[in-house]
Amino acid sequence: MSNEPIIFYDIPSTAPGCAWSPNTWIIRYALNLKGLEYKTVWVEYPDIADLCKRIGAAPSMIRKNGSPYYTLPVIEDPATGTVLSESLLITEYLDATYPGTHALIPPGTRTLQRSSYDHVTTASTEYIMPAVADILRPRSKGYFVRTREESFGKKLADMTPTGEAHEIAWKELEAGFGRVSSWMKDDMFVMGDVVSYADLVVAGEFQWFKKSFGEESDKWKDMLTWQGGRWAKLVNNLQKYEGPAEEAPISE
Incomplete structure (x- = not known):
C-alpha cells in the first residue's frame, strides 16, 4: 500500500486562500477533519474534462443531450488506486476506507445527509x-x-x-x-x-x-x-x- 498522500483536485481563484468552490470545500473540510494527508492539485476550468478522462474520473452527471459533464472535486488515492468524483461519493469512500477517522455519513443517515x-x-x-x-x-x-x-x-x-x-x-x-x-x-x-x-x-x-x-x-x-x-x-x-x-x- 502506498504511503503517498491523497491527490485532491480543486479549482483555483484569486480570492485569499485560493479555494472557493462549495463542492470542493466539502472535501477539503472532510480531509482535514479526518486528518488524512493530501496535496492539492489546482486545475483550471478548461482543463477539468481532459484531466478526468486521463485519470479515469467519472463524469459528475450526464446532460440531457447525452454528453458527459465533468467537474470537481475529484480525488486520486495512491493507497488503493481509487479515482473518484462527486463529493458525496468521495465522502462515503473516505469513511469506508479510513474507518479510524471521524465518520461523516454514519450508518442510516445517507438520505438525511444528502x-x-x-x-x-x-x-x-x-x-x-x-x-x-x-x-x-x-x-x-x-x-x-x-x-x-x-x-x-x-x-x-x-x-x-x-x-x-x-x-x-x-x-x-x-x-x-x-x-x-x-x-x-x-x-x-x-x-x-x-x-x-x-x-x-x-x-x-x-x-x-x-x-x-x-x-x-x-x-x-x-x-x-x-x-x-x-x-x-x-x-x-x-x-x-x-x-x-x-x-x-x-x-x-
Whole structure:
C-alpha cells in the first residue's frame, strides 16, 4: 500500500486562500477533519474534462443531450488506486476506507445527509454566478462566463438583482437558510453536537459566498447576521478544519 498522500483536485481563484468552490470545500473540510494527508492539485476550468478522462474520473452527471459533464472535486488515492468524483461519493469512500477517522455519513443517515440543504439556496444563483466570474483566474474566467451565459441565456453582468428585485431575492435566500435553521432548532450541527457531511455542505456554501462576495462586502456581512448569527458560528466552529491557506502556481 502506498504511503503517498491523497491527490485532491480543486479549482483555483484569486480570492485569499485560493479555494472557493462549495463542492470542493466539502472535501477539503472532510480531509482535514479526518486528518488524512493530501496535496492539492489546482486545475483550471478548461482543463477539468481532459484531466478526468486521463485519470479515469467519472463524469459528475450526464446532460440531457447525452454528453458527459465533468467537474470537481475529484480525488486520486495512491493507497488503493481509487479515482473518484462527486463529493458525496468521495465522502462515503473516505469513511469506508479510513474507518479510524471521524465518520461523516454514519450508518442510516445517507438520505438525511444528502437532502438536508436541497433547494434552499436556489435564490443565490443570480448573485453568485457574476461574483464567481470576478474571482476566477483568466483562463477559467473566459470559460466560466461563456458556458454559464450559454446555460442561463443571459449575460452574467445582467443577472444580479437590483432595487425591489434585490430586496425580494435576498429575503428569499435568507428564508431558505431560515428553514434549515428551524429544522436544527438549538443544535449546533445537523446531528446535534457531531459534525457530519450535511454541515460541510452548508459550510461550503458559506465559503462560496465569503470568497466570491469578499469579506468586506455588505452582502457577506449581512449573511453573518442571519438566524442570529448561526451560520457565522458554524463557519467559525469548522475553521480548524479549513487547512492552511494555499496558492496555485500561475499556469502558462
